[in-house]
Amino acid sequence: MKPSNNRRLPVNASRLLESDAIDERKFVVALARGLDILRAFRPGETLLGNRDFVERTGLPKATVNRLAYTLATLGYMRFDEAAGKYALDTGVLSLGFALLAGADMLELARPHMRALAREIGAAVSLGCRDGLDMIYLETIRSETALTLGLAPGSRLSMLTSSMGRAYLAVQESAARAALLEELAREQGAERVEAAARAIDDYARDGCCYSFREWHDDVNAIAAPFRDVRNGRWLVLSSSGPASSMDEAYFRDIIGPKLKALAARLG
Incomplete structure (x- = not known):
């Protein structure tokens, strides 16, 4: 897809x-x-x-x-x-391998992501900010169900993806305002308004959502955590087909488990 x-x-x-x-x-x-x-x-x-x-x-x-x-x-x-x-x-490949080889958090996160993907039957991904996008560092697909999941290196819109919205939600207010202003110039105020509402989701639920917004048949949820050792925000996300995994499943079943994993990793 x-x-x-x-x-x-x-x-x-x-x-x-x-x-x-x-x-x-x-x-x-x-x-x-x-x-x-x-x-x-x-x-x-x-x-x-x-x-x-x-x-x-x-x-x-x-x-x-x-x-x-x-x-x-x-x-x-x-x-x-x-x-x-x-x-x-x-x-370019050698630079990418150098980054991944030095990413201790990836080594720590992979087994936990694999276990969670198997438990919830959905893809689990780890990503970070790159410019005005989010980039996948790792994706683990479920072994028990047909799930979505882009490959490491894939980019996502910061405004329409749950991962990007979670990143925005944890930025300091001044930094977030400047980032949203730049995104508005690039992609339009309407998309920024939708993403800004995700900040309320994070304040209420501790995670952010993208239901059929990044793609017509993709639902996703994301939870951020601070990688203290490298001084940056990383984001865990989970995604699956909207046709078989509805919003309630992501809010009620996946959400608590994803937040718990983010808390452990952070």
Whole structure:
């Protein structure tokens, strides 16, 4: 099952420079733009051309040409002569493995996530923020039922996913307001209003929901916790087909178990 196509692109260097969130004296624009090129790839895509990079990053064609050539020379992308497009290469993979190898929380969480997925018959995922999106670090699918679950590295909308809403709910008010303002500029005030209501859900229930909002046949619930060792917020979520797992199942059955696991991990 594919997610809806309304997901946003990662925030790029140009938009960051327009905000007050960074110190321009310390910010290396060329490096940020190179990373924008790498982040233009979406889950399931293998080849992108310079036109794709221009559309997704907003960078000039000449800049894209130089950045793509540099990244290919360094081994982070490779150029497919037959297709006339670029693919990610092993340099990116090595960075990903380095991150996952050093993520102690993943090693701690996996057996608990596996046990919970088996118990509730739904997918259980762990994710964190990446720009204005959430990114999956791990997903455990249920072995006892047909469940949904995206692969590690998949991105989710911060506004329509339960994981993104849970992340927003635990941010300090000033930081959350700034983040919602940026999201409103990118995706529209209507979606922000729906996500902002999730803060009330968290205050009342200790978790956030996304019922048929991220995808027409996906229900999901999420609970955040603080990874003290790495100083960041992580989010546990569980998702399943809305056609067979209704809202009550997520609120009454999965919710308490997911919150208990988040509390243990945090």
